[in-house]
Every structure is written in C-alpha cells, then in structure tokens.
Amino acid sequence: MRITEISTVVLRLPVVLAIGDGTQDVLIVVVHTDEGVTGVGEVHTSPTVAEAxxxxxxxxxxxxxxxxxxxxQDPLDTEACWQRMYEATEVYGRRGVVMHAISGVDLALWDLRGKVEGRSVAELLGGRQHRQLAAYASVLMPDTVDEARQLARDCAAQGFAAVKYGWGGLGAGIEQAVQLVAAVREEAGDGEVMIDIGAGLDVEQALRLAEAFEPYDLTFLEEPLHPDDLAGFRRLAEASPIPIATGEKETSLAGFTTLIEQGRPDIVQPDLARAGGFTEVERIWHRARDHDVRVIPHCWSTDVLVAATMQFLASRPEPVMLEFCLEDNPIRREVAVESLWAVDGYVTVDDRPGLGITLNPRTLRELGVSFSGPAQDVIAAATR
Ligand SMILES: [Mg+2]
Known part of the structure; x- marks a missing residue:
C-alpha cells in the first residue's frame, strides 16, 4: 500500500473573534492510498499556515x-513517515507550525493504519486500558461573578465533577480573578476546580495569584507565564502552593524535554494535533513519566482531536483525565458524524478501527473555505 495524496480542508466559522477559543477554525487532513483506504487527522493551529x-x-x-x-511511501510505517516529515523540514521546522502540521498527518496515518488492521488506535498504542474516561469540563471564564456561578451550576447539571475555567474574565486583574475563583469554588462544592490563566504574567504576579488562590483548593493552575519563561516556571513550580500545568503551546520531544528539565512543571499538556501526533506524544509521555511529571493532554477542538485524545488516554495504564471543551458551534460539534459528548462526566471509548470517526460532508461543505482541490472531489474522497 502506498500514499497517493494528502488532501486538506480549512474550516472556518463565518465570524472569527480574537478570543481564547480555538474552535473557530481548523485544518482537516486526509491521507489517501492506492487501495482506497483513507485516514483522517486535524491540525490545531492557524490552519492557513499549516496548509502551506x-x-x-x-x-x-x-x-x-x-x-x-x-x-x-508506505502509510502503515508511521514511524518512518514521521521521521521523513521531520527530516524534510529541518531548515524551517522542528517546532511550531511545522510540528503542528506533522501532527495532523500523523493522526491521519494512525487512523488509516487502524482501519487497515481493523483495530482502534488505542489497541495499536499498546491496548485499551479504559472503557470510560473521566472528562473535565473546559470552559471560558465569564466576566462577572454571577455568570461564573451560573456556568458552574450548568456544568454540575451536566454531570461534570471537575471543571476548568480559562482566560476571559481571569485577565482583568488579581482582585477580579480571586472573586471569580471564589464563586466557582463555592458552587462546585467538593468538585475539582482548575484555573487556566492563559496569559503571560511575570513570575512575581503569578506567585501572588497562586497564593491568593490557595484557599480554593485548585487541582492545578495552568499557563500563568509566557511559554518561554522557563526560569519563571521553575521558580513558580517550586514556590506555588498549587500544582503548575503548562505545555499546550509546546511541540516535539525536544521542546518538552527542555520544558520539563528547565521549567519543572508538575503537569504537562501536549496537544495531539500540535505537539507531534501520536508518534511524538507517545515519546513525550514517557519522557514526562521518567521525570515524575503528569501528562494531561490539551484538547480544545473538533471531535477529530477529541477522538484522538480519547484513543491516546484509553491506552494509558494509569488514571487519566480528558479535557472536554463545552463550546457549542459546528466546528466543535459537527465535524464528525459521530457525537462524542460526555455523559455524567464520562466519555465512552469504543473499539471501532482507527479513530472511530467519519467526517461530516455537510460541515465540510458549509464551513470549508479552502480546499486542496475541487471542493466536491475533496469532500467526496474525505467522507467516503
Ligand atoms: Mg490552556
């Protein structure tokens, strides 16, 4: 079996805002073969850049x-394909958007391999260890305390025992952030609360924030510093009363090794559609475990990424946590025909081959703004 073509579709909502929501556009990748089998992946980055x-x-x-x-090339040799992509882009790649694009192709190759072998990606990665995955709701923090309380009640009503609030109202200063966190903690009762700052504070500000949050029993504090402030992360992780998580913007084993060794976070958060796909995130997982660092993948995109993250987590031997984005728009919810929604805070992992999903032709037709060939041909081949 040989790869014949890689087709791509950029999906974009009619209105895209400069807010902390990565479900407004996406690059879908489809790997085609001479035997008619295809594999599907996505790239979670600026889709137009990755397309190039x-x-x-x-x-x-x-x-x-x-x-x-x-x-x-032989699509079933995922490792050889990954190395080929990595070496062919050494001049302008190794990190950033090139690693993001490699990720999307790698996800598609594993999907394809699973379809050929009749096994789920979790099986290919060593065997499915979990049928049900605990999912934590991941939401944008509202601007007001009342809205934050309502959101916490909504998440609880949907059965989530753990919720992460990120960005949004948390950026309006420490005093406001503490009021918002106090409100969601009160509503959450015994539930887990995580906070994602998603902004580049300096280390002194981040320490003040972590200390101010200490009474609210947070499971972790995410990305309070700029991703390149490794010295800051090291100081913060040593002094913070709350575990520190980061890494959604990091890529590659080399990048995560530097982050882990120099920044010393408690938790790293590789995104399967950015950090290097299944092939590289498997290596990142082992590197993190060697350093006693927990891995909770970043997952805030279409059901292609949700399916990929589910397959990866299902194959881990230890307890895992799935980030579950509650944004409700067609890119988040309708890129795949299947609905992977969480019920009572859990998602169920099935044994269908590959990623176990099928692209939805209607969504590709309605939201596709750039195709690698004639739109109807790309959609027909991608959704066969
Ligand atoms: Mg985040």
Whole structure:
C-alpha cells in the first residue's frame, strides 16, 4: 500500500473573534492510498499556515512540503513517515507550525493504519486500558461573578465533577480573578476546580495569584507565564502552593524535554494535533513519566482531536483525565458524524478501527473555505 495524496480542508466559522477559543477554525487532513483506504487527522493551529506546510513545493533537500515527501511511501510505517516529515523540514521546522502540521498527518496515518488492521488506535498504542474516561469540563471564564456561578451550576447539571475555567474574565486583574475563583469554588462544592490563566504574567504576579488562590483548593493552575519563561516556571513550580500545568503551546520531544528539565512543571499538556501526533506524544509521555511529571493532554477542538485524545488516554495504564471543551458551534460539534459528548462526566471509548470517526460532508461543505482541490472531489474522497 502506498500514499497517493494528502488532501486538506480549512474550516472556518463565518465570524472569527480574537478570543481564547480555538474552535473557530481548523485544518482537516486526509491521507489517501492506492487501495482506497483513507485516514483522517486535524491540525490545531492557524490552519492557513499549516496548509502551506503540507502543500509547499521543494525548496531545499531539508526544506520541503510534507505531502511531497510522503506520496509513494508506505502509510502503515508511521514511524518512518514521521521521521521523513521531520527530516524534510529541518531548515524551517522542528517546532511550531511545522510540528503542528506533522501532527495532523500523523493522526491521519494512525487512523488509516487502524482501519487497515481493523483495530482502534488505542489497541495499536499498546491496548485499551479504559472503557470510560473521566472528562473535565473546559470552559471560558465569564466576566462577572454571577455568570461564573451560573456556568458552574450548568456544568454540575451536566454531570461534570471537575471543571476548568480559562482566560476571559481571569485577565482583568488579581482582585477580579480571586472573586471569580471564589464563586466557582463555592458552587462546585467538593468538585475539582482548575484555573487556566492563559496569559503571560511575570513570575512575581503569578506567585501572588497562586497564593491568593490557595484557599480554593485548585487541582492545578495552568499557563500563568509566557511559554518561554522557563526560569519563571521553575521558580513558580517550586514556590506555588498549587500544582503548575503548562505545555499546550509546546511541540516535539525536544521542546518538552527542555520544558520539563528547565521549567519543572508538575503537569504537562501536549496537544495531539500540535505537539507531534501520536508518534511524538507517545515519546513525550514517557519522557514526562521518567521525570515524575503528569501528562494531561490539551484538547480544545473538533471531535477529530477529541477522538484522538480519547484513543491516546484509553491506552494509558494509569488514571487519566480528558479535557472536554463545552463550546457549542459546528466546528466543535459537527465535524464528525459521530457525537462524542460526555455523559455524567464520562466519555465512552469504543473499539471501532482507527479513530472511530467519519467526517461530516455537510460541515465540510458549509464551513470549508479552502480546499486542496475541487471542493466536491475533496469532500467526496474525505467522507467516503
Ligand atoms: Mg490552556
């Protein structure tokens, strides 16, 4: 079996705002083969930039588009395909958007391999250890205390025993942030509460914030510093009364190794559609475990990423936590035909081959703004 083509679709909501919500657009990737089997993945980044990484023509032996080095290769050799992509982009890649694009292709290759072998990706990754995954609700923090209380009640009504509030109202200063956190903690009762700052505070501000949050029994405090402030993370993780989580913007084993060794966070959060796909995040997981660092993947996108994260977590031997984004728009909810919604705070992992999902042709048609070929042909081939 050989790869014949990599097709892509950029999906975009009619209105995209500069807010902390990564479900407003996405790049869908489909790997095609000469035997008609396809694999599906997604890239969670600026989709137009990633699209160029996949389709760029050769400009140097170590500066090539991903599709150009994969066509003709054996799609079932996921490791060889990953190395080929990594080496072919050494000049302009190794991190950032190139690793994001590699991730999407890698997810599609594992999906394809699962379909060929008739096994779920969790089985390919060593075996399914969990049928049910505990999901934590992941929501944007509202601007007012009343709205935050209502949101906490809504999450509890949907059965979530753990909720992460991020960005939004948390950016309006320490005093306001503490009031919001106190309100959601009171509503949550015994439930778990996590806070995602998602902003580049300096380490002194972050320490003051962590100390101010101490009475509210947070499971972790996420990304209070700029991702490159590794010295700051190290100081913060040593002094903070709350465990520190970060890594959703980090990519590759090399990047995570530096983060873990220099920043010393308690928890790292690789995103399967950014950090290097199943192939690289498997390595990141082992590196983190070697350093006693917990891994809770970042997951705030379509059901393609939810399915991929579910398969990855289902294959872990230890207790796991699935980030479950409650945004409700067609990119978050309708890219796949299947609904992977959480019930009473749990999602169920099934044994269908690959990622276990099928792309929804209507969503591709209605929200597709850029296709790698004639739209109707790309959609037909992607949803076969
Ligand atoms: Mg975050």
């Amino acid at each position: 990484v996949i389709h760029a023509p050769v400009s140097h032996v170590r500066s090539r588009g991903l599709a150009s080095v994969l066509v003709g």
